[in-house]
Amino acid sequence: MTDTVLDRLLRYVVIDTQSDPASSAQPSTEKQKDLGRLLEEELLALGLKDAHLDEHGNVYATIPANVDKPVPVICFCSHMDTAPDFTGTNVKPQIVKNYQGGDIQLTGDPSRIIRVADHPELNNQIGNDIVTTDGTTLLGADDKAGVAEIMTAAQTILADPSIKHGTIRILFTTDEEIGRGADKVDLKKLGAQFGYTLDGSTVGEIENETFSADGVVIEISGVAMHPGFAKDRMENAIKVAAAIIDRLPKDIAPETTEGRQGFVHPVEVTGAMDSAKLTFIIRDFTEDGLKDKETLLREIADAVMKDYPRSSMTFTVKQQYRNMKVVLDRHPEVVDNLMEAVRRAGLTPKASSIRGGTDGSRLSFMGLPCPNIYTGGHAYHSPLEWVSVQDMEVSVRTIIELVKVWEERA
Secondary structure, X not given: OOOOHHHHHHHHHOOOOEOOOOOOOOOOOOOHHHHHHHHHHHHHHOOOOOOEEOOOOXXXXXXXXXXXXXXXXXXXXXXXXXXXXXXXXXOOOEEEOOOOOOOEEOXXXXXXXXXXXXXXXXXXXXXXXXXXXXXOOOOOHHHHHHHHHHHHHHHHHHHOOOOOOOOEEEEEEOOHHHXXXXXXXXXXXXXXXXXXXXXXXXXXXXXXXXXXXXXXXXXXXXXXXXXXXXXXXXXXXXXXXXXXXXXXXXHHOHHHOOOOOOEEEEEEXXXXXXXXXXXXXXXXXXXXXXXXXXXXXXXXXXXXXXXXXXXXXXXXXXXXXXXXXXXXXXXXXXXXXXXXXXXXXXXXXXXXXXXXXXXXXXXXXXXXXXXXXXXXXEOOOOOOOEEEHHXXXXXXXXXXXXXXXXXXXX
């Protein structure tokens, strides 16, 4: 097999693997296994005899060590599902070869344009080949670029015995986009000491920190009444919910924050006169910041409820994930080795924070310290998604250099 990273990407993105947050199954959609079965076949064809797809749709495989000395077992992980935000059905990838600058108009929907003003990273892509969609679907480079890069690196490592390495585990997960990517991962079977997700963006950027995240659900029981006889009696649960949202500070919303600023974000409102439900996500890089925002939301809700004395409210907090930097700081060699690999791949490494989450967050707290490596993809979760072929090749080189660094420093 001599497939390039582009060959693999084009093969993978046309397989619809969109996950479904409304489903309680794992994987949430059976179609994710379509890609899993293909990857299992390709891994077996590369000679990885233990490659297999499990009942939850996760794919496992092992590249055996080619040295005798003990080297920590490391894992490379990417997710197979695509986001529910925009359709991933009938993807038609387009290639802009030898990009010479300027906006990119998408052929399937000419109203969709990848503008340099909105995507300044395009200024660093002159002469490169850019993969986009036709504008009617997302591309799925999140995270099939990562899958393609891991597969291509595996092919290269297996074909070149001069690349010295310890045991390498490969893991492809389902349902990352709906927050369940690590739910059914068997870390004992995986048997790795450290891991790396390939799920980042701009080349050179290493993500060693994520938001900490909680969900909050506020359920309101109002007082329903025929509107003709409602004076001084009705307490409309819809209005209670609206009052809570109206009192949220505008400076702690996603649309007004950046960098290391957290936020309180209502994501769903349902209701009728007698009852209403508000669903929030709370994000911050520190535990104290997270708790402060939850306390503020609770105080707002309690204050609103005082205006509706015959109504009642429940306020439920559910932990979602935590900042992986807490774990990674206990194992500095994981990021240090990655920094060296990035330098060897010809880039200047830059540690950055994710204003979101990744499988690496959950895996880190499950016992697999796991920072995030760039894939070269941009504008994820949208029909304007794009990825540079040359940047994908850099990601492949980074994986190869990383396994060499681990072997040398063991």
